[in-house]
Amino acid sequence: MMPNGYNPALVALSIAIAVFASYTALDLASRMRGAGPRLRLAWLSGAALAMGGGIWSMHFVGMLAFEMGLPAAYDLGLALLSLALAVGVTGAALAYVAREGSRTRDILVGGPVMGLGVAAMHYTGMAAMRVHGSVAYSPPVVAVSVIIAVTAATAALWLTVRPSGVGQKLGAAGIMGLAVAGMHYTGMAAATFTAEAAGVHAGHLDVAGVNHQTLALTVAGATFVILFLAILATSSDQQRVARELRASEERFRAAVQAVRGVLWTNDPQGRMTGEQPGWAALTGQSRAEYEGYGWANAVHPDDRAASVEAWNRTVAARSTFVHEHRVRARDGTWRHFAIRAVPVLEAQGAIREWVGVHTDITEQREAEGELRESNEEIQRYAYIVSHDLRSPLVNVMGFTSELEATREEVRAALKDHPQAGRIDADMEEALGFIRAAITRMEGLITAILKLSREGRRRFDPEPLVMTDLLRSLADAQRHQAESRGAVVTIAPDLPEIVADRLAVEQIFANLIDNALKYLDPARPGRIDVTATPAPGGRVRYAVADNGRGIAPHDHARVFELFRRSGVQDRPGEGIGLAHVKALTRALGGRIELSSTLGTGTTFTVTLPRGTATGKRAAAEPARLAAE
Known part of the structure; x- marks a missing residue:
């Protein structure tokens, strides 16, 4: 059995690689949420390469940090296989928990799979080592290392799919990096190396020491380059998001202007703070005048109390504010505005601010008023006309009755006339037409009066x-x-x-x-x-x-x-x-x-x-x- 130890500098380097890789992978994987299919695949590939490559690099540097007193070489095929295991299993686990329709409980499947894959990567990397001696493992310590790998992988997946900010990601990356390092060095503690011949330790120190450090630095350097490129991709994506956000803000402001609106914001308590260029341009109030509840001074005195009361009630209820009131414009005229404001919430549910729009509806309200007056005038006109039509209709009805009364006299006067029958029949027909027309006219006048009364009726x-x-x-x-x-x-x-x-x-x-x-x-x-x-x-x-x-x-x-x-x-x-x-x-x-x-x-x-x-x-x- 050979005495062994660790190079502190390389141990620190391996932990740093694990933490850096964990942060990069968590950041890349968090961008999969809400991304399109192609962009989602790109972020998944980057996260798998960062996490898997980082864990493999940490393992390799940790192996080089181990000073066992024996010359060592590495089988290239097995080393690359261990890298492929790390990247492939990590990518598969991330894809499983981030797929459409996945649930939080799926982490309990993906985590153990990823942990077992990481453990397989570690022991495959150990198998890639070629030494002049033998290696034996302690099963209980191996089991502990596997448990650490599964726990670390499950925690990594949970932190990946969970919404988080920069501070949370840094903390999660530190925990994940230390957990990965803990798994590796626990696995190393499970191994016992036995030399085949004495006297090689000194020779190893003379011949292989510098090569180990050079190789460690090369692996670490390549890893940091990969992670740096991943960070650059993240930065580029952040710039793209920032450009889209600016474009969205510009479209929003243009939309507000298109509907003749004034955009404003209030703090969580409903007080107007900060620069409000739209409100200042509308009312002519300075910042000192409109801050807090000073904006209410620009509201019509008859509408002011109701507006403040409705606003306070909405803020307390955390609901949508829908209201109308008149505002004194910069030129001193009173304009009618429709107001709509909504609370903007943080991820934790707290109100960040209120965003509202005053939309000028003065012309609309004036048109509605004119239309109401016009309708009322038409209704009055219809009432007057229909009422006045009754007078000549009554006269027609009266004269028709007189004609019917004198019909007998006409019949008696024409008793011996050869056309008496025809004349009487014509009179009967004519009087029938008149009676039908009177009945029809009476119905129409009644209908017009009815509609006129309905138009003036107040509803309860x-x-x-x-x-x-x-x-x-x-x-x-x-x-x-x-x-x-x-x-x-x-x-x-x-x-x-x-x-x-x-x-x-x-x-x-x-x-x-x-x-x-x-x-x-x-x-x-x-x-x-x-x-x-x-x-x-x-x-x-x-x-x-x-x-x-x-x-x-x-x-x-x-x-x-x-x-x-x-x-x-x-x-x-x-x-x-x-x-x-x-x-x-x-x-x-x-x-x-x-x-x-x-x-x-x-x-x-x-x-x-x-x-x-x-x-x-x-x-x-x-x-x-x-x-």
Whole structure:
């Protein structure tokens, strides 16, 4: 048995290689998350080469640091095989735990495989050593070295797939490097070398000492070059990410400008800090004036308290801020803005900052105001016109009654006239046409007045249990349904909404009544009312029938005032669907039609779950791009 020891400088060098390689591999492997297939393969190959090559280099330098007093050489084939084992097994383990759909528990499979591969690399490298003597191993110490390898590999994979910053990577690399070194030197402690002849120790020191150091430095130098190139690749990737980030910021700022918006940021507590060029350009406030809650001084006095209260409530709830208020612009005018702000979260879930945009909607609000005034004026005009039309209509009705009263006198005066019968028949026909026209005109005037009153009506929103409401409407029309041999089915689980009860009743009563009117007599009638959720906190209600259907060219016309489609064998003025459409719009919804002639019709009414002025659903907080 030969006395042995270690060269402290080479031992330190081997540990440094292990730590440096671990950091590089962890950094490269962490870039696989979110990368495309080709880039993912490149980062995987780099991480496997850095980790496997670093472990192999550390092993080789550690072997050269071992002073056993025997001349040693190395079998090139086995040495390269040990390198291939290190790189291949490391790459396979990284690929397994980083694949699509992998879970954290997969580390418990990849870690032991990688650890056993590293142990195989170590003992293959030991087998590559050629000495004038024999080598024996202590099984318990070998087992300990394998356990260390498996533990170190599992820890390495866990640290690789776990999101981490630079500080965490440095700590992980130190732990991993020391663990790899510990595995190697534990494996070396398991080996006992016995010389074949005496007296070689001195000769070995004279002949092989310098060569060992030169070889160690060459291996270490080549390893550091590989790792340096990997670091350069990482740096290049970081520069690419930085360029993409700058481009993204420029696009974002351009997008904000395109929508006439002003970008601003607040600290986690919701206070405006730092340089805010957009806000300063809009309001003319200096940094000292807008910092903290000074921005509120630029908000219209009537909107200020509500804005600050809503903002504080949003900050406390960590939700999305959606609001509107007026802001005094630099030129002293008041502009109307829609505001939306979201919290930006760190990886740990803490708020880093708030990012918001003020979008100028002054022209939109002014246009809406003008449109409201125009609609009100049209409604007043329609009311006045329809009301005034009643006066001449009443006169026509009165004179028609007088004509009917004098008809007997005319008949008596023309009793002996040869054309008396024809004249009487013509008068009867003419009076019939006048009466029909009066009835038609009366219906039209009543319809115009009804729509005019609906346009001026104020809605009173309340929670509505839609299943019960629609069943009551169906019950009210049960006699009509039974007389037509039809069945009206209301789904039992219709979502509830908040809306004006009378308006909703009028909408669905009209739709059910229309469906009953235009059923196909050739088959039993069926009307089904169902509902499904719709995006944006809305509900889509469908009234479907198996009636006559509506021809494609009439789909748009049926919603027009006084327009009807198909065979006109049912009474009506053509205002029902126009009324339904007007009410649906007033409730903040829309109505759509799907129909096939001869098959049936489905009217779909989409309504908000809450009132038009209800709170919008909060969006998810934004997270940093680096996550």
